[in-house]
Amino acid sequence: MSQPDWGKSAVAAVIDSLKDEPGALLPILHGIQDALGYIPSGSVPVIAEALNLSRAEVHGVITFYHYFRETPPGKHTVHLCRAESCQSMNSEALHAHAKSKLGIDFHQTTQDGDFSLEPVYCLGLCSCSPAIAIDGEVYGRVSSERFDEILNEVRSPA
Amino acid sequence: MSTRIYVPCDSGALSLGAEKVAHAIALEAAKRGIAIDLVRNGSRGLFWLEPMVEVSTANGRIAYGPVSPSEVAGLFNADFLNGGKHALNLGLTEEIPYLKNQERLTNARVGITDPVSLEDYIAHDGYRGLKNALKLAPAEIVKQVTDSGLRGRGGAAFPTGIKWNTVLNTQDEQKYIVCNADEGDSGTFSDRMIMEGDPFVLIEGMTIAGLAVGANRGYIYLRVEYPHAYRNLNAAIAAAKQAGYLGQDICGSGKAFELEVRLGAGAYVCGEETALLESLEGKRGLVRFKPPLPAIKGLFGKPTVINNVISLASVPIILDRGGEYYRDFGMGRSRGTLPIQLAGNIKRPGLIEKAFGVTLREVLYDYGGGSATGRPIRAVQVGGPLGAFMPESQFDTPLDYEAFAALWAVLGHGGIVVFDDSVDMAHMARYAMEFCAEESCGKCTPCRIGSTRGVEVMDKIINNQERAENIKLLRDLSDTLLNASLCALGGMTPYPVLSALNHFPGDFGAEK
Ligand SMILES: Cc1cc2nc3c(=O)[nH]c(=O)nc-3n(C[C@H](O)[C@H](O)[C@H](O)COP(=O)(O)O)c2cc1C
Ligand code: SF4
Ligand code: FES
Numbered sequence: 001m002s003q004p005d006w007g008k009s010a011v012a013a014v015i016d017s018l019k020d021e022p023g024a025l026l027p028i029l030h031g032i033q034d035a036l037g038y039i040p041s042g043s044v045p046v047i048a049e050a051l052n053l054s055r056a057e058v059h060g061v062i063t064f065y066h067y068f069r070e071t072p073p074g075k076h077t078v079h080l081c082r083a084e085s086c087q088s089m090n091s092e093a094l095h096a097h098a099k100s101k102l103g104i105d106f107h108q109t110t111q112d113g114d115f116s117l118e119p120v121y122c123l124g125l126c127s128c129s130p131a132i133a134i135d136g137e138v139y140g141r142v143s144s145e146r147f148d149e150i151l152n153e154v155r156s157p158a
Numbered sequence: 159m160s161t162r163i164y165v166p167c168d169s170g171a172l173s174l175g176a177e178k179v180a181h182a183i184a185l186e187a188a189k190r191g192i193a194i195d196l197v198r199n200g201s202r203g204l205f206w207l208e209p210m211v212e213v214s215t216a217n218g219r220i221a222y223g224p225v226s227p228s229e230v231a232g233l234f235n236a237d238f239l240n241g242g243k244h245a246l247n248l249g250l251t252e253e254i255p256y257l258k259n260q261e262r263l264t265n266a267r268v269g270i271t272d273p274v275s276l277e278d279y280i281a282h283d284g285y286r287g288l289k290n291a292l293k294l295a296p297a298e299i300v301k302q303v304t305d306s307g308l309r310g311r312g313g314a315a316f317p318t319g320i321k322w323n324t325v326l327n328t329q330d331e332q333k334y335i336v337c338n339a340d341e342g343d344s345g346t347f348s349d350r351m352i353m354e355g356d357p358f359v360l361i362e363g364m365t366i367a368g369l370a371v372g373a374n375r376g377y378i379y380l381r382v383e384y385p386h387a388y389r390n391l392n393a394a395i396a397a398a399k400q401a402g403y404l405g406q407d408i409c410g411s412g413k414a415f416e417l418e419v420r421l422g423a424g425a426y427v428c429g430e431e432t433a434l435l436e437s438l439e440g441k442r443g444l445v446r447f448k449p450p451l452p453a454i455k456g457l458f459g460k461p462t463v464i465n466n467v468i469s470l471a472s473v474p475i476i477l478d479r480g481g482e483y484y485r486d487f488g489m490g491r492s493r494g495t496l497p498i499q500l501a502g503n504i505k506r507p508g509l510i511e512k513a514f515g516v517t518l519r520e521v522l523y524d525y526g527g528g529s530a531t532g533r534p535i536r537a538v539q540v541g542g543p544l545g546a547f548m549p550e551s552q553f554d555t556p557l558d559y560e561a562f563a564a565l566w567a568v569l570g571h572g573g574i575v576v577f578d579d580s581v582d583m584a585h586m587a588r589y590a591m592e593f594c595a596e597e598s599c600g601k602c603t604p605c606r607i608g609s610t611r612g613v614e615v616m617d618k619i620i621n622n623q624e625r626a627e628n629i630k631l632l633r634d635l636s637d638t639l640l641n642a643s644l645c646a647l648g649g650m651t652p653y654p655v656l657s658a659l660n661h662f663p664g665d666f667g668a669e670k
Pocket of ligand 3: 121
């Protein structure tokens with residue numbers, strides 16, 4: 001599927017299908033991020049026009065929510081849980097390991113574009129702490145060794 | 159006849175490899191030419207035993223766990239399809255004490271049924287509450303809920319019946335039922351387990367709420383971190399709609415109820431009910447001033463019932479068995495049951511639905527078996543990131559809203575996070591401030607600025623810079639947050655901070 005410039009046609013399709021829903025902005029932003037991996041800046045004026053909002057309002061919403069991103073993510077996004085239950089099972093050591101293994105900090109993407117690293121505040125897997133999620137797949141009781149195995153599985157799926 | 163085998167699709171079980179186990183079982187059965195009926199159930203909530211596989215036998219379901227894919231062939235060799243002996247054999251599932259000693263009302267079906275099978279739901283007493291509700295006048299439905307003594311399970315413990323009554327008595331042609339499925343608190347996962355493991359019970363509860371107050375439209379505001387719940391909710395909604403349990407003519411009654419799931423986007427404050435409504439309307443999740451109450455002016459300015467997942471999922475059994483049946487469980491003004499979520503550094507973490515009144519110590523030791531690391535339990539945080547840290551001297555407190563309040567602690571959504579003696583409580587207090595700064599909606603200054611100041615002050619305390627003065631500053635800051643915040647994010651951040659300071663002063667550099 002070819003996508004001209006920043007995904008203009010995908011954005012238009014999402015807006016078209018959702019703009020008449022009540023409270024359409026969040027569903028539209030989700031739709032765009034699902035399709036493109038992020039919310040391109042070029043989509044802001046298009047959304048604003050379709051919903052009769054100012055660009056500043058749309059931008060304000062995008063930046064308010066941690067989940068929406070304005071830059072393309074890596075091929076895979078690794079979410080590490082930073083919240084208390086995972087802390088009680090030494091998530092901090094796991095996070096230090098993950099950061100050094102990938103050579104990046106939170107909110108960064110590896111040079112080869114393979115992995116982005118994001119913090120998350122609880123995945124609801126507190127009975128399996130420390131927990132992480134990669135591209136929506138969940139992993140519990142993750143040790144540093146297990147983290148390396150998971151990265152390998154994700155890189156080259158069996 | 160092919161044997162029925164259950165492998166959970168709950169994301170907790172999946173996080174420990176349940177998908178690979180299910181795959182291995184299907185493969186091994188095919189290889190041996192054995193016909194099996196593989197059901198993906200929710201989790202029983204015994205997470206130290208996950209992935210827990212069950213087989214249906216003439217005597218009942220027999221559990222094996224925790225199962226890894228490499229053990230699957232061995233299980234077949236041991237004739238596990240007929241409940242055969244094996245090191246992982248746990249006996250009859252229902253006889254496992256952790257499960258047997260619970261009072262499962264809200265979670266009655268979780269782990270037992272196929273979550274997205276309407277047939278299964280109905281075969282296990284599903285939709286009996288709705289059938290009763292359809293025979294009652296709206297005020298009679300509200301009365302059952304009021305009589306049950308049910309209080310909101312989302313944190314504030316407000317009586318659900320009173321809230322519904324306000325919406326019932328507010329005239330408007332459009333009203334809404336909103337389910338708060340933002341479950342942002344660390345240490346909590348009971349909303350998730352219901353939505354993944356028995357989504358129909360939530361759908362039924364919301365439908366009854368709609369009948370009770372005269373609302374024909376509902377939204378489930380679900381956190382984006384729960385993709386598995388999203389799938390199961392949508393599958394269940396589609397099935398309910400198909401069978402006429404949702405839509406324009408519910409069970410031929412002529413009454414309508416439409417239901418839709420909307421996703422959040424990673425903002426903790428959107429769990430606060432008015433911020434949630436703003437978010438549903440497509441705006442930033444800024445907390446609204448109250449009044450007006452959402453019950454009077456809620457979503458899109460219309461009268462709105464907003465309730466937590468567990469509150470709503472407790473309604474079907476109340477309408478099925480009657481308000482009094484539910485009220486007979488519990489203690490004091492805490493009626494019914496609480497799905498306790500035991501998490502963190504604990505040997506046997508899981509979901510424990512019990513009548514109110516069980517003590518923390520019973521939960522931590524009788525159920526939990528002590529810490530996972532085997533070291534002494536030093537503190538527990540109950541009620542999420544805005545809940546107090548409680549020391550060992552408070553472990554005999556019964557789980558009861560008022561008993562907790564008397565200790566300046568909160569039961570909240572019923573999550574318990576356990577820490578062993580390696581925890582540094584000054585570090586935890588710093589984290590509480592950092593979390594508040596990170597998640598503040600920014601509407602009021604004490605929370606927005608005060609929490610950032612709080613992090614700086616904690617850093618100084620941790621680095622031993624003018625400790626006495628900075629501890630005084632920390633108390634002053636906490637006072638301001640407590641008294642001048644618009645919502646509980648700013649207003650309750652002092653709970654973890656001050657409880658850590660007061661119960662564990664040594665960690666803040668005080669002389670013993
Ligand atoms: C910062 C903050 C976060 C909250 N998060 C949640 C949440 O994730 N889920 C929830 O049900 N209630 C949450 N609440 C409580 C809601 O504001 C509200 O009390 C609840 O949705 C009412 O439903 P209930 O009466 O059924 O508990 C939160 C409150 C605050 C102040
Ligand atoms: S206390 Fe914090 S989160 Fe709550 S309304 Fe004020 S700024 Fe927003
Ligand atoms: S605290 Fe990490 S999954 Fe809940």
